[in-house]
Amino acid sequence: MLDIRRIYYEAAAAELPRGKEVLARFPEATLVEVESHNRIPELYGDESNVNRWVRIKQEALVLGVKKSLSARPNGRSADFIAPSTANGCAMSCAYCYVPRHKGYSNPITVFANIDKISGYVQRHAARQGVKPAGNECDPVAWVYDIGENSDCSVDALLSDNVRDLVELFRWIPTAKASFATKYVNRDLLDWDPQGRTRVRFSLMPQADAKLLDIRTSPIAERIAAIDDFVAAGYEVHVNFSPVVVRDGWLEAWSELFDQLDAGIGDAARQQLACEVIFLTHNRDLHEVNLGWHPKAEELLWRPELQQPKRSQNGSWNVRYRTGSKGHYVQALTDLIAERIPYCRVRYAF
Structure with missing residues (x-):
């Protein structure tokens, strides 16, 4: 998964x-000092990449400081998106939205100021108090997504940041952490989350995953x-996404x-619930994918089935x-009710 050669x-x-701690884990790596973690020309915005x-994802690591701390309201997967x-x-999922913002590669950036991030989350949760009413995120707790822009199971291979947050949420009685993952990291089994962290394993038919979920754990292993x-x-x-x-x-989803x-x-x-998210693709990412994985675009880019929509950041x-x-959403949720009726659909779109 990782062979860090340059930090x-x-x-x-x-x-x-x-x-x-992170630097000590990779003593053989070449170190390159940069002014800003999000302005590295040889990584971001270079079409030749x-x-x-x-290879960049596997070999490069960025170490930075998270400067802006905020918990954004969400309301679907979680109540808030944590810093x-x-x-x-x-990993290299062909439909991932993160590369749209980082250019032509998106290696992992680890933020070293975990104490500031943890302190902010703890104070934010305290300000919310007791959740006044249940919603589709959770019937009791405020839910904080701690992995919106990364996969926490892979992040845990690089630092203790994720573990620190899982342990933090043990002691926040009104809130819980949540993250989606496509990678099975069994080190997490020793963390004793005490029910205060929700792990969402992303699943799709294996035939689709083989083409689209590049460098991830096989579907059978996730299950x-x-x-x-x-x-x-x-x-x-x-x-169930995308x-x-x-x-x-x-038929593939039924299987x-x-x-x-x-x-x-x-x-x-007894505790299973799901999110159902149909594919949203991006024109710029489509062009990137044509340069490294054009077979994926045969499934992802279907103009005869899709319509364009301008996003908030101006991209298509x-x-x-x-x-x-x-009709697609209804057909799939009907199939869930038929095949796995105990699995509550939290939302589908």
Whole structure:
């Protein structure tokens, strides 16, 4: 997964305890000091990097300081998006939105000021008080997504940032952490989250995952981990995401639901819920993918099925056409009710 050979670091990050720990993990890496973690010309915005897309993710690491701390309201997957402890990913999912913001590669950036981030989250949760009413995020607790811009299971290979947050939420009675993952990191089983962290394993039919979920854990391995994570004290949900419409797509999802049903026990079933997210793609990412993984675009870029929509940041996204998408969503949620009726659909869009 990772073979870190070069670390780009901000001087302030390298002076912090967490920064020193990260640097000590990779004593053979070449160190390159940079003024800012998000302005590194040889990594970001260089079109020639598309030919080294995966290699950069595997070999480069950025160490920085998170300067802006905020908890953004969300309302679907979580009540709030917590300040990031990392950004970027070592995996190479063809539909990932993070590269849209970072240019032609998005290696992991680890933020070394974890004490500031943890303190902010703790104070923010305290200000919320007791959740006045349940919602689709959770019936009781305020939910904080701690991995919006990265995969926390992979981040945990590089630093203790994620573990620090999981341990922090043990002691916040009104809130819980949450993150989605496509990587099975069994080191997390020893963290004793005491029910205060929700892990959302992302699932899709294996045939789709083989083409789109590059450098991730196989779907069967993710399903096999669910019971173990429940036994270790995590709340475990699943993300059916992204749902890609293609010939035979409903039959493929039916097989996946049967695979999930056969792979988990009663304890997992009793607490299982899901999020259903249909594909949204991006024109700029489409152009990037054509440079390194054009086969994926045969599934992702379907103008005959999709309509354009201008995003808030001004770029053009595509999603399944209004009207047709509603039928797709209904068909899949009906299939969930038929095949895995115990799995509550938290939201579907």
